[in-house]
Amino acid sequence: MKVDIVSIFPDYFAPLDLSLIGKARTTGTLDLTVHDLRTWTSDVHRTVDDSPYGGGPGMVMRPEPWGQALDAVVSDGATLVVPSPVGKPFTQADAQQLAGLDHLVFACGRYEGIDQRVIDEARDRMPVREVSLGDYVLFGGEVAVIVIMEAITRLLPGVLGNADSLTEESHAAGLLEAPVYTKPLAWRGREVPDVLRSGDHGRIARWRREQSLLRTADRRPDMYDAYPPDLLDKWDRKA
Numbered sequence: 001m002k003v004d005i006v007s008i009f010p011d012y013f014a015p016l017d018l019s020l021i022g023k024a025r026t027t028g029t030l031d032l033t034v035h036d037l038r039t040w041t042s043d044v045h046r047t048v049d050d051s052p053y054g055g056g057p058g059m060v061m062r063p064e065p066w067g068q069a070l071d072a073v074v075s076d077g078a079t080l081v082v083p084s085p086v087g088k089p090f091t092q093a094d095a096q097q098l099a100g101l102d103h104l105v106f107a108c109g110r111y112e113g114i115d116q117r118v119i120d121e122a123r124d125r126m127p128v129r130e131v132s133l134g135d136y137v138l139f140g141g142e143v144a145v146i147v148i149m150e151a152i153t154r155l156l157p158g159v160l161g162n163a164d165s166l167t168e169e170s171h172a173a174g175l176l177e178a179p180v181y182t183k184p185l186a187w188r189g190r191e192v193p194d195v196l197r198s199g200d201h202g203r204i205a206r207w208r209r210e211q212s213l214l215r216t217a218d219r220r221p222d223m224y225d226a227y228p229p230d231l232l233d234k235w236d237r238k239a
């Protein structure tokens, strides 16, 4: 997968050199390039912002540098992803979908945002996804891109040592995952549930499924209500 990130703070993406994402870049699974938007400015001050038409606080990112930056990094099969407070909520399903694409270009907004014509013009020549990570405000899109890049990269083939982790994890199966335990058996007066030491894999699987259902119903009734009823029945019948 090819990924290009355009930002006025390219150093923000140093974390993408680390750990499994860094390894994915080394092995070639992930071809990631970070670009400084100021590369595409032409004035001596390398200006990327200007005052907003209609007045109001702060500054807006000028369209010219963005237009030239996207001209330079976009390919025919590229999808533009723009983290934004006004975007569609980003979900695991979105991560799955984006992980299957050949080329992603991320545009990181700053200030009060990017001139709307940049997004509108981009939509004329490529798929554009404005995504929100949640109902809160950040200084810009960089941190959101790091989150999205982690969600996507771990789904790429060969990145996670144990691909089994991907099937049972929260949100992948549509439920929150069951609690996990490891040694020691007793810790500060708390013991590991006996069922997990029973060696009865069918019983353990049922216990984990029940814990997932209980947790999801308690903490995420929205997810629980959206969970396919026939999958619930099937499980109950097996139990």
Ligand SMILES: COC(=O)c1cc2cc(CO)sc2[nH]1
Binding pocket: 083, 084, 085, 108, 109, 110, 111, 112, 113, 114, 131, 132, 133, 134, 136, 137, 138, 139, 140, 141, 142, 144
């Ligand atoms: C100028 O601010 C931005 O471009 C910006 C991008 C994002 C993404 C957020 C989380 O969904 S909050 C936010 N602000």
